[in-house]
Amino acid sequence: MKRLCLIGLILAFIVSCKDDDEQIITQCEIPTNLSVSSISDVSATISWENTNDSQNVKIEYGIAGFLPGSGSIIEATQNSAIISGLNADTSYDFYVQAICATDNVSMNSVAGSFNTNSSPVNPEFLPNLSQLNLFTGNMADLTLSTNVFKYDLITPLFTDYAHKLRLIALPQGQAMEYDGEGFPIFPNGTVISKTFYYNLDETNLSLGKKIIETRVLIRVNGAWTIGNYVWNEAQTDAVLDENEHTVPISWVNEAGEAMSTNYIVPAANDCTKCHSNAGNVVAIGPKVRNMNFEVDGVNQLQKFIDAGHLTEAPSVDAMAVLPNWQDDTLPLESRSRAYFDVNCAHCHSPGGFCEIQSTLDLRFEIDFNDTKIYERRNSINNRMIAYNPGFSMPFIGTTMVHSEGYALIKAFLDTL
Incomplete structure (x- = not known):
């Protein structure tokens, strides 16, 4: 009898263990x-x-x-x-x-x-510059959105020694189209911006900078529209503003010299005086010939081509190059003509703001005899030698003489 009871207990234990085994939970695997x-x-x-x-x-x-x-x-x-x-x-x-x-x-x-990606650039004039999404992060850092790209000019426009950050934002999937040595064909929705700033001390960049304005062109229905954003004192943003402003600025130049000026932010109607031809708003700087040079060891136009930003272009070697006005290995005349082309020709050319008042045609591509530079050489010198508001040249956008630029032009005029 005891043996039968023992066998029964063993069988009960085995069955009980079997039930426990069936209730084992399978481990949940990690994705x-x-x-x-x-x-x-x-x-x-x-x-x-x-x-x-x-x-x-x-x-x-x-x-x-x-x-x-x-x-x-x-x-x-x-x-x-x-x-x-x-x-x-x-x-x-x-x-x-x-x-x-x-x-x-x-x-x-x-x-x-x-x-995450950068926000798409907004091709419209919104109240604050930050809303255009040209920059990302802290606005004062001027960190580029991934949807814009920088461009530089071999011979830039002079604006009271201000630095300029030049940007282009193209609509997604579209590109500039090569159209000769002048301006490429920009698709509708293109945004071109130029931000003006001063390093407080060119000998010690860690001291920071002061950003003054960002000028913007937007391509709409085959035409350019223009607007200007003025930066606040806190350097946190800029506001769309059509009014003229005077901004006192002081800085130390690369030679360690103290510099200062009352920088003038142009009013909207002054912007259109330079940025217009025959009644149409035009760009000034980003001509193919003025962008055809090496930046950081790579040809800038080739970089645009490789990135898909510029199409229908020949090899960069086959494209025209505007002379570098500072390259003293180049002929004095070609350097001076390049300086005139960028700083003066937007007004002094057919359809420009000074077409009626002046006989000068200062476009680089014009034959020298047709520019009237020789005939007007004394007037050119008188208007560049000193700053006199309403008389000196450039007429808008400067408050001081460009000493290096004037020295170049004076040397050229003296050869005539």
Whole structure:
């Protein structure tokens, strides 16, 4: 009898163990192979692999480096999800956790990471410069949006020794089209901007800079529209403003000399005096011949071609080059003509602001005998030798003599 009882207990124990084995919970596996696609300025699609029977997951995301448990959470029932409401130009981390049951969840996956894109440039004149999305982050840093690109000029316009940050923003998927040595054909929706600033001390750039204005051209229906943004004292933004402003500015130049001037931000009607020809608003600087040179060891136009910004162009060697006005290895006449072309020809040319008042035609491509430089050489000298508002040249945009520019022109005039 005792033996039968013992056998019964053993059988009961075996059956009991078997029942316990059947109730063992399968471990919820961690999602793997995280990936990110369709990244925009405000959203991203994330994907993963989930080998569990249940496809329920929890996604936690936040600014790169956030601690799990402190981020934002969304849930999904497939192998991908869209995270929206993100900030542009921002780095994010995310984790995916499988939910096999209420009381059976996996550990977090390894961290996935992505960076959101810059916000698209807005091709319209909005109240604040920041709304155009030309810059990202702290406005005073002038950090370029990824949707704009910088351009430089081999012979630039003089504006009281101010530095200029020149930018072009093209509509997505479109490009400038080569159209000879002058201006390329810009598509509608193009934004060209030029930001004027001074380094407070050219011998110690760590002391910072003062940004004064950002001038903007926007291509609308085959024509340029023009506007000007004036920066606030805090350097946090600039406001669309049609009025003239005088801004006192002091700085130390590269020679260590103290400099100062009352910088004049032009009124809207003054902007159009220089930026107009035959009644149409025009650009001044970004002609192909004035951009055809090396910047940081690479030909600038070739860089534009390689990036898809400039199409239908021949080789850069076949494109015209405007002389560098500071290159003293070049002939004095060609350097002077280049300086005239950039600083003066927008007014002193057919259709320009001074067409009626002056016989000069200072375009670089014009034969010298047709420019009337020889006939007007004394007048040119008198208007450049000293600053006299309403008389000296350039008529708008300067409050002082460009000493180096005048020295070049004077040397050339003395040879005539």
